[in-house]
Amino acid sequence: MQTLTPEEKQELDLIANKMRSQIIEMFHVAGGGHFGGSLSVVEILVTLYGAVVRFDPAQPRWEERDRVILSKGHASGALCPVLGHWGFFDEGLLDTFNQLDSPFGMHPDMNKIPGCDMSTGSLGHGLAVGIGMALAGRADDKDYRVYVVLGDGECQEGTVWEAAMIGSHLKLNRLTAIVDRNRLSLDGATESINALEPLADRWRSFGWHVLECDGHDPAKIHQAIQQAHDYLDGPTVIVANTVKGKGVSFMENKYQYHYAILTNEELEAAREEIAR
Amino acid sequence: MKSAKIPQWTGDPVQPLPMADVASRVAAGLCLVEEARSNPDIWALTSDVLNSTGLVPFAKAFPERFLNVGIAEQSMMGIAAGLATCGKIPVAATFGFLASMRACEQVRSDIAYPNLNVKIYATHAGVALGKGGTTHHALEDVAIMRTFANMTILEPADVLETQKVMAAAVAHQGPVYIRLRRGPGPVIYQGELAYQIGKANLVREGNDLTLIGCGRTVGECLLAAALLTQRGISARVLDMHTLKPIDDEAIAAAARETRMVITAEDHTIIGGLGGAVAEVMAELGLATPLRRLGVRDIYAGIGGEDELLAKHGIAGPQIAAQVMQFLE
Incomplete structure (x- = not known):
């Protein structure tokens, strides 16, 4: 199994830090943003684009590309900087985030953002779309893979489980779901609102190959994805354990920063912590 | 708006229109098979209403491009959207009330908003499933679908027009809601029929x-x-x-x-x-x-x-x- 070298991991850590900085600055210019879930998913997206996904930024609709669906579309604030970093568009454009007629908004639009494979925003939609992409690939003998990044709170949506049944029934082994398990949704702790646990067992009982990993360690995420690739009997879900608001200590594990507008003091503190 | 009593016709009856010898849903399914013969990108999906939507001939002719997702209309629409992003022309078939209401948000957000090339094959329009009662009537679907930008809505009047509608829907780039019925209907058109989307x-x-x-x-x-x-x-x-x-x-x-x-x-x-x-x-x-x-x-x-x-x-x-x- 291919593993990341310490140098590769360090490189991804640095990029993740740069992404966090861009998220803070973008949301500052935009006047607010989904900090918690954008910061928690950073390493998942950075590892995907930096070490896993096959893509060509010059051909965003390249037929042979791997597909990534950010089913938790409210983390658009993390996806956009990642796509910019990997050359799909000029990163300077990110300054327009959430401005009138910007391609970049609170939820991503596949027809406006080069490299975005599906428009998302409403929770519970992405997994079924990923099944469609994986089915098309299988029918056409393509070897591309499909990655669907879900929020953990999103797994309270019934359509996630509807699609989960179909995905395992169809044995779509080139489909991988990654759950950003940050344990908080908009109103509070998932476990106190509508408990997801035993989350891994639930996915297992729906016929999925289940892996768990530290969702902030690119080497661990990469390793789990490699294991998912090696599993040929059906789809894999990786429950990536994360911290909502990761990287900005006053936001960490605070549902109040699911969406927030920072005060000047908070902005400075966040900048300082990320620059460290 | 609630109606006074509907008046009844007091004059002589007239000759009824000739009836088609095939149920409209069966005709629609056969039309789709014809389109799929010359277009390998056409897929058909259904949600446990294979028989009811007339897609058995499609499923038999093209099993590699057919999928029955089970009773999961929302996922069917999402899967159709995913297929469409990969160049397929998915035709997602279910009853009109389910296509327009159960899967409403998927149709709007996953298909209409990204303008994906999905055809929604909605059978049992209006009161076609009469004895099924209100849950099974589709009396709101056109109103709902009309409000979705990018959506085209087609409703054929008979078998010949169903052929034209199916061909036009598949040739049209973008989402189409095709409003179909159930049993045999009257014959309106004979021989040649000029058909163009948007032209009554x-x-x-x-x-x-x-x-x-x-x-x-x-x-x-x-x-x-x-x-x-x-x-x-x-x-x-x-x-x-x-x-x-x-x-x-x-x-x-x-x-x-x-x-x-x-x-x-x-x-x-x-x-x-x-x-x-x-x-x-x-x-x-x-x-x-x-x-x-x-x-x-x-x-x-x-x-x-x-x-x-x-x-x-x-x-x-x-x-x-x-x-x-x-x-x-």
């Missing part, structure tokens, strides 16, 4: 008033027009097979050239054919009287398809009787 068909000339129907009610409008000749009234009949984008030129011509416009739809009169025609006439400043026939802001109740059409005033004799009342 004139099925009967007339210069006193205009009856506009879509789908099943086109035949009912023709019957009504035949009855109205007994009273010396010449009714034009338009087949508004495209509910969106609607043919505003044909509507304007009807309003300018005849003295009254009457729409008849197997749908609530709110937001469907009648609503669309009213919008066009009002914005063009056409003061010609307009009457909308359809289900009048109530649930249709239980009954056979034909019984319910008559009960709600959208069967030929009731249309004719109401026209006489409007003219009084």
Whole structure:
């Protein structure tokens, strides 16, 4: 199994830090943003684009590309900087985030953002779309893979489980779901609102190959994805354990920063912590 | 808006239209098979209504491009969207009420908003599943679908037009909601039929008033027009097979050239054919009287398809009787 070298991991850590900085600055210019879930998913997206996904930024609709669906579309604030970093568009454009007629908004639009494979925003939609992409690939003998990044709170949506049944029934082994398990949704702790646990067992009982990993360690995420690739009997879900608001200590594990507008003091503190 | 009693036709009956020898859903399925023979990108999906939607021949002919997702309409629409991003032309088949309401948000957000090339094959339109009752009627679907930007809505009036609609829907780049029925319906067209999305068909000339129907009610409008000749009234009949984008030129011509416009739809009169025609006439400043026939802001109740059409005033004799009342 291919593993990341310490140098590769360090490189991804640095990029993740740069992404966090861009998220803070973008949301500052935009006047607010989904900090918690954008910061928690950073390493998942950075590892995907930096070490896993096959893509060509010059051909965003390249037929042979791997597909990534950010089913938790409210983390658009993390996806956009990642796509910019990997050359799909000029990163300077990110300054327009959430401005009138910007391609970049609170939820991503596949027809406006080069490299975005599906428009998302409403929770519970992405997994079924990923099944469609994986089915098309299988029918056409393509070897591309499909990655669907879900929020953990999103797994309270019934359509996630509807699609989960179909995905395992169809044995779509080139489909991988990654759950950003940050344990908080908009109103509070998932476990106190509508408990997801035993989350891994639930996915297992729906016929999925289940892996768990530290969702902030690119080497661990990469390793789990490699294991998912090696599993040929059906789809894999990786429950990536994360911290909502990761990287900005006053936001960490605070549902109040699911969406927030920072005060000047908070902005400075966040900048300082990320620059460290 | 809730209706007074629907008047009954007191004149002589007229010869009914010939009936097709095939159920409309079966015809639609066969039309799709024909399209799929020459177009390898066409897929068909269904949600445990394979038989009911007439897709058995497709599933047999093209098993590699067919998927039954089980009772999961929302996922079916999402899967169709995913297939479409990969260049496929998925045709997602289920009952109209499920396509437009259970899977409403998937249709809007996963298909219409990203403008993906998915065809929604919605059967059992209106009260076609009459005895199924309100849960199984699709009397709101056109109103819902009309509000989605990028969506085209087509409703064929008979088997020949179903062929044209299916071919046009597949050739059209972008989402299409195809409103289909269930059992056999009347034959409207014979021989050649010129068909173009967005261009209503004139099925009967007339210069006193205009009856506009879509789908099943086109035949009912023709019957009504035949009855109205007994009273010396010449009714034009338009087949508004495209509910969106609607043919505003044909509507304007009807309003300018005849003295009254009457729409008849197997749908609530709110937001469907009648609503669309009213919008066009009002914005063009056409003061010609307009009457909308359809289900009048109530649930249709239980009954056979034909019984319910008559009960709600959208069967030929009731249309004719109401026209006489409007003219009084």
